Amino acid sequence: MKRLIQIALGLALVAALCAPAMAKKLVVAHDTNFKPFEFKGEDGKYTGFDIELWQAVAKTVGVEYELQPMDFNGIIPGLQTGNIDVGIAGITIKAERQQVIDFSDPYYDSGLMILVREGDTAIKSVEDLKGKIVATKTATSSVDFVKASANAKEVKLFPNNDGMFFELMSGGADAVVFDMPVVKEFAMTAGKGKVKTVGPLYRGQSYGIGFPKGSPLVTKVNEALKKAKADGTYEKLYMKWFGYAPGK
Known part of the structure; x- marks a missing residue:
């Protein structure tokens, strides 16, 4: 009986050691x-x-x-x-x-889109970002795109969406380039009447x-x-x- 108890305890210990990896x-x-x-x-x-x-x-x-x-x-x-x-x-x-x-x-499936202030008539495409200040989000594909295609004067990076959108609306940036669904959602809600999307959808992703x-x-x-x-x-x-x- 004592031997059976020892075996049972040993099996229970093995099971306990293996369980966390599967059930964590x-x-x-x-x-x-x-x-x-x-x-x-x-x-x-x-x-x-x-x-x-x-x-x-x-x-x-x-x-x-x-x-x-x-x-x-x-x-x-x-x-x-x-x-x-x-x-x-x-x-x-x-x-x-x-x-x-x-x-x-x-x-x-997404892509990138340009967001500008409502009254802006100068920016209509990525080519118009030449010499402009562009805001986008740190460590995203938007950064690569802007640096490779926009020929911007400066690219300002922010850790979250709020930062880049505020920078645009406060005049600290001329445009935001970011993921289409996020940009469109902001333009239709919190940014309605203050910002607008321009240009085509860039770089499918x-x-x-x-x-x-x-x-x-x-x-x-x-x-x-x-x-x-x-x-x-x-x-x-x-x-x-x-x-x-x-x-x-």
Whole structure:
């Protein structure tokens, strides 16, 4: 009997040591202010397209998680060090990022757009940004685009959306160049009557969910994304947060 008890305790110890790796609560990082993808609602809780899409994905995968709001430029380093398990924050899938983290399949197709003050008639395209002061967000694909294509006098970088939009409206910048859905949402809400979008949509880009290199979650999340698109969950969330159907 004593021998059986010892064996049982040994098996219990092995199970206890193995369990945390399988059942730990994931740390899911998201941007603090990237409306309508993620932002703090009136109830003080974070919400948005990314947040609700991840909720659906996590339910399908069967994982528990805690949301970790943070500045965008800290998310990829956090994934590299393993301090973060998942990053969902409108992260553009780029070759240089794929060298240091893994991505899910694309879940949103976007592009870049120019935002100017309402009364501005001089800026109509990226060519008109020559010699101008342009505001955008730190560590995003917008920075690469502006530096390569705008020939701006100065590029001002901000850790969050509020900073770059305020800089434009206060006259500290001549234009903002950033992700189309975020720019359009601001122009239709808080910036209505104060700012406007101009020019075409520049540089098509796709967002992906980020993971540390070699994460076993990638395959499971891709399967969950396919399920969300197949059963209508994805389209329902898309309509809720953008006001039109995917591909429109």
